[in-house]
Amino acid sequence: MLQARGFxxxxxxxxxxxxxxxxxxxxxxxxxSVQRAQVxxxxxxxxxxxxxxxxxxxxxxxxxSVCPSSGTSSVTACGSDWHNGWVVYxxxxxxxxxxxxxxxxxxxxxxxxxxxxxxxxxNARGILSTGNDSWIYCSGEYxxxxxxxxxxxxxxxxxxxxx
Numbered sequence: 001m002l003q004a005r006g007f008x009x010x011x012x013x014x015x016x017x018x019x020x021x022x023x024x025x026x027x028x029x030x031x032x033s034v035q036r037a038q039v040x041x042x043x044x045x046x047x048x049x050x051x052x053x054x055x056x057x058x059x060x061x062x063x064x065s066v067c068p069s070s071g072t073s074s075v076t077a078c079g080s081d082w083h084n085g086w087v088v089y090x091x092x093x094x095x096x097x098x099x100x101x102x103x104x105x106x107x108x109x110x111x112x113x114x115x116x117x118x119x120x121x122x123n124a125r126g127i128l129s130t131g132n133d134s135w136i137y138c139s140g141e142y143x144x145x146x147x148x149x150x151x152x153x154x155x156x157x158x159x160x161x162x163x
Contacts (some may be wrong), residue, residue: 053122082116085105
């Protein structure tokens with residue numbers, strides 16, 4: 001007598017049901033992890049750019065600025081949206097030469113970027129030429145605020161409203 005091999009229809013349906021339950025539990029968790037990583041990456045990159053600008057200003061004994069990128073391939077002027085990325089460059093005007101660029105960052109994967117001044121400039125002592133500035137990065141329910149003090153010190157705070 002031959003013995004049947006394989007799965008019965010009931011076994012297959014039960015296995016698929018268990019896999020569906022596990023998938024509905026895992027996908028939202030994975031999406032939250034991706035959103036948190038996007039916010040942390042974007043806010044960390046801007047914090048590093050601000051620290052670079054401050055240290056370069058002190059090292060070179062000259063003004064160094066950070067401004068939103070214009071989004072073009074040959075960035076030589078400041079833009080208006082920090083979500084497009086940013087440029088660290090020598091000087092304090094809204095336009096600059098390609099040789100003056102120290103670093104270019106191309107956009108953020110965070111879903112929303114709020115706030116931020118038109119330009120941040122550090123003097124030769126690493127101090128801001130303006131008062132406090134702040135940026136907010138949001139993706140889903142995750143929010144991080146970057147606060148830049150007049151002394152040039154940056155700090156990140158998790159949470160807050162993204163409006």
